[in-house]
Amino acid sequence: MGTYTNIHLGPYLEINKHKKQDVFDNIWSCTNKKCVNHKKELYDKFCGECGSKNYIKVVTRKEEIYPINLLDRNGIADELVDTNNKKNHVLVSNHTAPFERNTDNTPIDLTDIKINDELYWFVNHHAEAIEILNECFGKDNVVLKWGLIVWYS
Ligand SMILES: [Zn+2]
Numbered sequence: 339m340g341t342y343t344n345i346h347l348g349p350y351l352e353i354n355k356h357k358k359q360d361v362f363d364n365i366w367s368c369t370n371k372k373c374v375n376h377k378k379e380l381y382d383k384f385c386g387e388c389g390s391k392n393y394i395k396v397v398t399r400k401e402e403i404y405p406i407n408l409l410d411r412n413g414i415a416d417e418l419v420d421t422n423n424k425k426n427h428v429l430v431s432n433h434t435a436p437f438e439r440n441t442d443n444t445p446i447d448l449t450d451i452k453i454n455d456e457l458y459w460f461v462n463h464h465a466e467a468i469e470i471l472n473e474c475f476g477k478d479n480v481v482l483k484w485g486l487i488v489w490y491s
Contacts, residue, residue, distance in 0.1 A: 345441045346421070346430045346487040349460035353427040353471065355479035358400040366392040405429060405471055412470050421489040428487060435459060453484045 368375040368385035375387045383392055405427050406420050418429040437456055439446050461468065461482065471480045 341490050344421070344487075344489050344491055346489075347439055347441070347446060347485075348435065348437065349431070349456050349482065349484050350421075350487060351418070351429040351460075351464075351468070351471070352481045352483055353405055353429070353475050353479055354481060355475050357403045357475055359403050360398050361401045363397050363399065364394050365397055367395045369393050403474060405475075408474055409467055409470060414467050414470065417464060417467055421487050422491070423487075423489070430487065431460060431464065433463065435463075457482055457484060 365379040366382065367377055367380055368388065368390050369392065370376060370385065370388050370390040373385060373388040373390065375385050377395070380386070380392050384390065385392055404420070406418065406429075409415070409418065416432055419432045421428045421430060435456070436459065468480065468482075
């Protein structure tokens with residue numbers, strides 16, 4: 339397994355909220371209350387333990403909403419990348435920005451940096467994605483920032 343060091347210097351989105359959604363699963367389960375298989379997930383129409391007819395039960399579970407999956411479901415794939423930050427979801431652009439920096443053994447000159455221009459580019463370039471994220475997590479929880487992120491993949 340190789341470890342690749344990713345370095346991002348520039349605009350990013352931080353989502354300061356974890357949100358869960360209900361996921362519904364239909365499972366087969368035994369109707370017999372005295373049976374060990376009662377309410378357990380089974381994979382047949384009849385219970386292998388007591389022979390009762392199984393029924394379909396809807397079970398609900400909570401599942402965390404991952405921003406990337408949310409965007410995927412809304413037709414936006416591979417536009418942003420989650421940097422696997424431990425606390426919050428931190429998303430960077432997966433598109434080449436006009437201010438893209440080469441971090442490969444070369445100095446990164448920040449003397450004339452125009453942070454606001456870069457933030458402006460990000461907001462415009464990813465407007466649709468930001469709108470979807472705002473709607474799900476709340477505008478106040480989707481924060482545009484500029485900075486340095488180092489992560490491993
Ligand atoms: Zn049973």
